[in-house]
Amino acid sequence: MTPRIESRGKRITILVMAIGILIPGGYGFIEKLxxxxxxxxxxxxxxxxxxxxxxxxxxxxxxxxxxxxxxANGMFHDxxxxxxxxxxxxxxxxxxxxxxxxxxxxxxx
Amino acid sequence: xxxxxxxxxxxxxxxxxxxxxxxxxxxxxxxxxVLIAMLAGLLxxxxxxDMYPFAGIEFWSPGRWRFVHTQGxxxxxxxxxxxxxxxxAVPRLTRHPVLDRRLSWFIxxxxxxxxxxxxxxxxxxxxxxxxxxxxPVWIDPVAQLGLILVAINFLTPILKTKGPMYVSLWxxxxxxxxxxxxxxxxxxxxxxxxxxxAAGAIGGLFIHDLVGLFVTPLGWGLMYYFVPIILKKPIWxxxxxxxxxxxxxxxxxxxxxxxxxxxxxxxxxQYGAIIATIAVxxxxxxxxxxxxxxxxxxxxxxxxxxxxxxxYIGMVFYFTTCLQCAFQTTLTFQRIIHFTDWVVxxxxxxxxxxxxxxIMGLMLYLLPRVMHVDEWYRPRWNHWHFWLTGIxxxxxxxxxxxxxxxxxxxxxxxxxxxxxxxASKPFWLIxxxxxxxIIIGQMLFIANVFMTWRLSKSGALQSTPTQxxxxxxxxxxxxxxx
Numbered sequence: 001m002t003p004r005i006e007s008r009g010k011r012i013t014i015l016v017m018a019i020g021i022l023i024p025g026g027y028g029f030i031e032k033l034x035x036x037x038x039x040x041x042x043x044x045x046x047x048x049x050x051x052x053x054x055x056x057x058x059x060x061x062x063x064x065x066x067x068x069x070x071x072a073n074g075m076f077h078d079x080x081x082x083x084x085x086x087x088x089x090x091x092x093x094x095x096x097x098x099x100x101x102x103x104x105x106x107x108x109x
Numbered sequence: 110x111x112x113x114x115x116x117x118x119x120x121x122x123x124x125x126x127x128x129x130x131x132x133x134x135x136x137x138x139x140x141x142x143v144l145i146a147m148l149a150g151l152l153x154x155x156x157x158x159d160m161y162p163f164a165g166i167e168f169w170s171p172g173r174w175r176f177v178h179t180q181g182x183x184x185x186x187x188x189x190x191x192x193x194x195x196x197x198a199v200p201r202l203t204r205h206p207v208l209d210r211r212l213s214w215f216i217x218x219x220x221x222x223x224x225x226x227x228x229x230x231x232x233x234x235x236x237x238x239x240x241x242x243x244x245p246v247w248i249d250p251v252a253q254l255g256l257i258l259v260a261i262n263f264l265t266p267i268l269k270t271k272g273p274m275y276v277s278l279w280x281x282x283x284x285x286x287x288x289x290x291x292x293x294x295x296x297x298x299x300x301x302x303x304x305x306x307a308a309g310a311i312g313g314l315f316i317h318d319l320v321g322l323f324v325t326p327l328g329w330g331l332m333y334y335f336v337p338i339i340l341k342k343p344i345w346x347x348x349x350x351x352x353x354x355x356x357x358x359x360x361x362x363x364x365x366x367x368x369x370x371x372x373x374x375x376x377x378x379q380y381g382a383i384i385a386t387i388a389v390x391x392x393x394x395x396x397x398x399x400x401x402x403x404x405x406x407x408x409x410x411x412x413x414x415x416x417x418x419x420x421y422i423g424m425v426f427y428f429t430t431c432l433q434c435a436f437q438t439t440l441t442f443q444r445i446i447h448f449t450d451w452v453v454x455x456x457x458x459x460x461x462x463x464x465x466x467x468i469m470g471l472m473l474y475l476l477p478r479v480m481h482v483d484e485w486y487r488p489r490w491n492h493w494h495f496w497l498t499g500i501x502x503x504x505x506x507x508x509x510x511x512x513x514x515x516x517x518x519x520x521x522x523x524x525x526x527x528x529x530x531x532a533s534k535p536f537w538l539i540x541x542x543x544x545x546x547i548i549i550g551q552m553l554f555i556a557n558v559f560m561t562w563r564l565s566k567s568g569a570l571q572s573t574p575t576q577x578x579x580x581x582x583x584x585x586x587x588x589x590x591x
Contacts, residue, residue, distance in 0.1 A: 010346065017395060018352045024391065026360075033381070055294060055314060059322075062286065063358040075273045079351065082275040083343035086202065090338045093126070093201055 126200045129479040131213045133562075135193030136472055136479075138221060140555050142185025143465075145228075147548045149177040154544055157537035168232060176231040176243045182460055183241065183319070185224050190468040191327045192220070195263060195281065197475055198334045202278055205266035212262050216255060223252050241316050242296050249296045256292055260285035276350040280330030283358060287322035291315060306373040310366055313374070313382070317365030320459065321389070326357065328464050329396060332420060335471050336403060339416055345402030349395050356392030360385055367438040371447055383438050390435035397428045415491055419470030422499060426462035430455060445521060450536065451513025458506045461547075469498070469554070476558055486560035490553045497550030504543040512536035 037053065070076065155161045156171045163169030196213060200206050207213055223244075230236070230245035237246050244252060264285050267278050295315025299308035337344050344350060366374060366382035400421070404410065410417040433455055436442050446452065473491065477483070485491060512533055519529040 011348075014346050014349045014352075017349065017398065022352065022356060022392070026388065055311075059287065059290065060359055063283070063355075066282070067355065067358075076351070078273060079348045080346070082273050083337065083347040086275045086277075086334075087337060087341070087343055089204065090201065 126204070126206055127197055128206075128210050128213060129197075131210070131217060132193045132196045132475060133479045134217055135189050135196065136476060137558075138217075139186050139189035139193060139468065140472075140551075140558060142181050142189060142224065143551055144548075144555060146178050146181025146186055147544070147551060149174045149181060151541065151544050151548060153178055154537065154541045158534065158541055167234070173232050173234070173236070176236055177228055179241065180227055180231065180243055181224075182465075183324075184227070184244075187324060187460070187464055187468065189220070190472065191324075191331070192216070192259065194331050194468075194471050194475065195327070197479075198277065198331060199263050199266055199281060202275060202334065203266040203270045205269045208262045208265035212258060216258055216262065219251070219255050219258075223248055223255060237296070237300065239295065239299055239312055239315070241319055242312075244296070246300060249292075249300075253289060253292055253296070256289040260289060275333070276344075276347060276354060277330040277334040279351065279354050280326040280333070283354070284323060284326040284330065287318070287326070291318040291322050295319065309369055309372060310374050310378060313368040314365035316368050318361070321357070321361045321364060324460075324464055325361075326354075328467055329353070329357075331471060332400070332424075332467060335416070335474060336400060336420055339414060339474060340403065340407050340410055342403065342407060345399050345405070349399050353392055353395040353399070356395065357389065360388040360392060364389060370438070370440060370443045379440075383440070386438045387435050390431050393428070393431045397424060400424055415495060416470040416474045418495065419466045419473065423463050423466030423470070426458055426466065426502075430459045430463060433458075445517035446513050447517070449513035449516040449520075450509045450533070451517065454506050454509030454513060457509065458502070462502045462506065466498075466502075469494070472558075476561070480562055480565040482561055482565045484561075486557050486564060490557040494550045494554040494557070497546050497553070501543045501546035501550065505540055505547070508536050508539045508543060512540075 033056075152161075153171050153175045156164075161171060196207065226248050227244045230248065231243055235245035236243040237249075242249075263281065267274075267282055270278065294311060295318070298311050299315075303311055333344060333350060364382055364385045366378050367386050370379050370383075372379075401424075404417075404421065411421055412418075437446060437451070437455065477485065515532050515536070516529050519532060
């Protein structure tokens with residue numbers, strides 16, 4: 001399978017969807033997260049806030065590190081390439097498996 | 110032997126890459142648990158229609174059998190199936206085998222022992238007072254260790270890969286990191302560290318993180334693998350799939366408290382959970398668009414390939430349940446549906462209608478391959494399985510959703526409690542009937558798998574696994590090899 005260049009229209013669609021979905025979602029989420037953190041200063045809310053917030057930050061910090069590592073290692077350099085290489089690899093394994101099967105059937109027969 | 114030579118040698122011999130016996134073992138265990146869990150659910154449902162056969166016997170207490178139903182589905186059916194599919198997908202995606210096959214077999218037997226101990230424990234009244242975490246307390250550390258071993262076994266081949274990773278591997282990495290963390294948070298913090306309603310808040314996080322950070326990433330990861338390889342077509346956009354992944358990673362973890370709206374947990378936490386939930390639903394849209402973009406132009410596969418049909422019906426249910434989630438977590442909806450059967454309908458749709466359907470689709474693809482058969486014992490039984498399960502699930506979902514609305518409005522109108530019970534009885538009867546249809550479907554499938562396996566042992570159905578796709582409908586009408 002030969003890797004193809006994604007059409008300009010598809011790239012624009014993806015960009016619009018990424019921005020259109022992630023920005024409103026992210027805005028609402030981050031705004032609420034800031035409210036949570038502010039609640040840490042209040043006497044009544046602190047006890048309740050600290051556990052979910054620390055859980056969240058623990059997980060989010062790990063994911064942020066992974067995102068930074070992925071960017072630094074060029075994981076998003078040719079972002080569409082993996083979908084082609086995955087299928088090529090599968091086809092190759094299937095072909096090899098076929099060979100193994102033939103060999104097995106031959107020896108059985 | 111250097112790594113390069115060893116890797117190419119492994120890649121050249123698929124027999125060393127995937128341990129097909131462990132895949133078959135996990136999938137078989139999953140099928141055994143789906144039957145046990147569903148029969149427990151059926152038994153539990155009988156008490157709602159005044160037909161419970163073991164009333165008054167402690168061991169047969171419906172509450173205990175409900176635990177067998179929920180735990181059996183989550184840890185027996187879904188976890189076993191995912192572990193089986195991962196033993197196929199991870200080595201093939203990475204071109205490296207899992208860390209150690211002996212470790213895989215140890216995990217398999219240890220996991221089954223944990224499940225049996227859980228079932229026996231809860232039936233003898235040892236359940237832990239945590240929703241979805243009812244496993245007896247003495248099992249928790251063992252299960253925690255098991256999850257860590259699973260992560261080590263699969264992360265080793267994934268971390269050996271070079272270059273940009275395919276989206277499925279991103280999801281798998283996240284699931285292997287998240288799941289042990291979520292399990293520890295949900296089972297140890299409320300039990301030993303935190304008390305009162307704060308423990309309730311943690312319980313809420315645990316329930317939903319179990320769905321969102323264990324089942325969802327593995328489910329999506331597997332779909333991003335199986336759909337393209339069956340359609341022999343790349344996913345519509347790899348970039349968009351990564352948008353979905355990173356969105357899930359950052360928005361999901363605060364969702365869970367929406368399970369406890371209108372509870373003593375402070376309102377600002379409840380509002381936060383609502384916002385996080387709506388943010389996740391927006392992210393989910395990217396996944397749905399991507400999968401439907403992928404099948405665009407190949408719609409014939411929905412008719413001709415049973416695995417694809419299971420997958421895409423599951424995706425329609427997925428979109429339905431996520432859309433439902435975005436609305437039902439608002440306080441406006443909660444005024445009506447809180448504590449009603451609406452929630453039960455939603456839970457069934459997401460756990461079985463979505464992830465259960467995806468599992469059935471991947472089993473149809475994988476089982477013939479790992480049994481090395483070219484044909485099912487009775488191909489038509491697979492279609493009966495699909496239709497009985499699909500129609501049963503749809504009826505159950507609409508039935509329980511309607512029941513929830515009736516109950517909610519009656520309670521809101523301050524009608525006597527007994528009125529809502531009387532009004533619910535017809536819905537509960539339909540729930541039992543639709544559940545029975547689903548169980549008959551699973552029995553047919555299990556019987557078909559067993560007979561196919563038996564014939565494969567005799568060599569009657571033996572062939573090359575890649576010669577053709579046994580899930581193809583054109584084969585359904587072909588004479589079965591009996």
